[in-house]
Amino acid sequence: MAPRAYWKGTLKLSLVNCPVVLYPATTAAEKTRFHMINRETGNRLKQQMIDSETGDVVEDGEKARGYELRKGKYVEIEKEELEAVQIESNHTIDIESFVPRDEIDKRYLNHPYYVAPDGKAALDAFAVIRDAMKDEERVALAKIVLTNREHIIAIEPLGKGLLGTTLRFPYELRDEDQFFDDIKSPKITKDMVELAGHILHTKAAHFDPSKFKDEYETALKALVKRKASGKTIEPPEPEERPSNVVSLMDALKQSLKGRGGGRTSAKQHGRRTTGRHRSAKKTHRSAARHRKAS
Numbered sequence: 001m002a003p004r005a006y007w008k009g010t011l012k013l014s015l016v017n018c019p020v021v022l023y024p025a026t027t028a029a030e031k032t033r034f035h036m037i038n039r040e041t042g043n044r045l046k047q048q049m050i051d052s053e054t055g056d057v058v059e060d061g062e063k064a065r066g067y068e069l070r071k072g073k074y075v076e077i078e079k080e081e082l083e084a085v086q087i088e089s090n091h092t093i094d095i096e097s098f099v100p101r102d103e104i105d106k107r108y109l110n111h112p113y114y115v116a117p118d119g120k121a122a123l124d125a126f127a128v129i130r131d132a133m134k135d136e137e138r139v140a141l142a143k144i145v146l147t148n149r150e151h152i153i154a155i156e157p158l159g160k161g162l163l164g165t166t167l168r169f170p171y172e173l174r175d176e177d178q179f180f181d182d183i184k185s186p187k188i189t190k191d192m193v194e195l196a197g198h199i200l201h202t203k204a205a206h207f208d209p210s211k212f213k214d215e216y217e218t219a220l221k222a223l224v225k226r227k228a229s230g231k232t233i234e235p236p237e238p239e240e241r242p243s244n245v246v247s248l249m250d251a252l253k254q255s256l257k258g259r260g261g262g263r264t265s266a267k268q269h270g271r272r273t274t275g276r277h278r279s280a281k282k283t284h285r286s287a288a289r290h291r292k293a294s
Contacts (some may be wrong), residue, residue, distance in 0.1 A: 007146060008118060009091040011129065011155075018125035019118035020093070022164060026112060032220040082148065090145045093153065093164075098138040104154060108167040115155060115162035130157050141167075195252040202256070 005021035012018075036045040049058045065082075066074035117126035133140060133156060140155040144166070151166040227233060 005118075006113065007144070009093060009144075011115070011126075011142075012092055012094045013129050013140075014095075016125055016129065018129060019122045020115050020126065020162075021118045022113040022115055024111070025114050025163070030217075032217060032224065093142045093144050093155070095140045095142045095155070097141050098133070098136060099141060101137065101139045101156065104139060104167075107173055109154075110151075110166040110168050113153075113164045113166070114158070115164045126162075130160075130162055133157050133162075189249075192249060192252060195249070195256055199252065199255050 003023055006024055007022040009020065010017050011020045037043060038045060049063060050056070051058055065077045065079075067077060068074050117123050142153050142155060144151055144153045144164075146166070152169070153164045153166050155162050155164045157163075223233060
């Protein structure tokens with residue numbers, strides 16, 4: 001059974017309207033979760049909202065939203081007042097522009113959603129929008145309202161469907177200069193950079209998320225299983241911390257040696273040798289042609 005749609009509405013490209021549904025592309029359902037329990041009774045605990053001044057428990061009917069104007073001073077905002085500022089795009093994804101995919105700063109990417117046609121009647125319009133985007137190599141930008149908040153959403157083809165990724169607004173990003181300005185620029189030799197480059201080549205690979213293993217999650221499941229079977233859990237011995245590296249150059253050389261640096265050098269040597277053989281053959285052929293012409 002397909003999961004319940006998170007959002008339903010209309011994807012709009014100029015005068016083309018297509019009913020669509022959104023599904024969250026990620027899930028935390030498989031994560032190991034813990035509940036707070038009473039150590040004496042083993043019963044689960046429940047949270048209650050407490051008045052910060054009186055200490056009284058506040059029931060659901062007495063809860064309200066408030067915006068803090070200054071320390072301890074709030075203005076109450078009613079649900080009806082929030083609904084008064086609903087955006088027109090509440091149930092519409094109106095595509096405003098198409099931008100090159102590589103121009104989107106990865107820091108703006110937020111939550112991914114699968115976008116699918118809502119019903120058979122939407123298939124033709126959906127396919128037209130999807131396939132046109134495939135040909136253009138561009139990402140659509142539109143506005144969407146999710147959980148009473150307006151978001152910018154980037155939409156691009158993904159298999160038979162579309163992938164919509166909400167984007168952060170500029171005010172949500174911190175300025176990198178705040179964190180990078182104090183980074184000094186030390187003098188590093190060219191040899192160090194070249195050695196580090198060789199290490200990078202020995203670890204070169206293709207992006208394959210199937211190789212990602214959540215070892216902590218696996219350990220948590222094993223811990224719960226052992227504890228549930230009545231076994232005693234012994235904390236592991238602390239690992240010995242490696243000694244401080246005195247020479248960066250020595251560390252680079254040792255890293256390269258331990259990562260198949262010799263093999264890389266051998267391959268490069270092989271390529272240089274092959275190149276010399278090809279040059280020799282080329283010179284030999286040229287001399288033979290010259291003798292024949294004479």
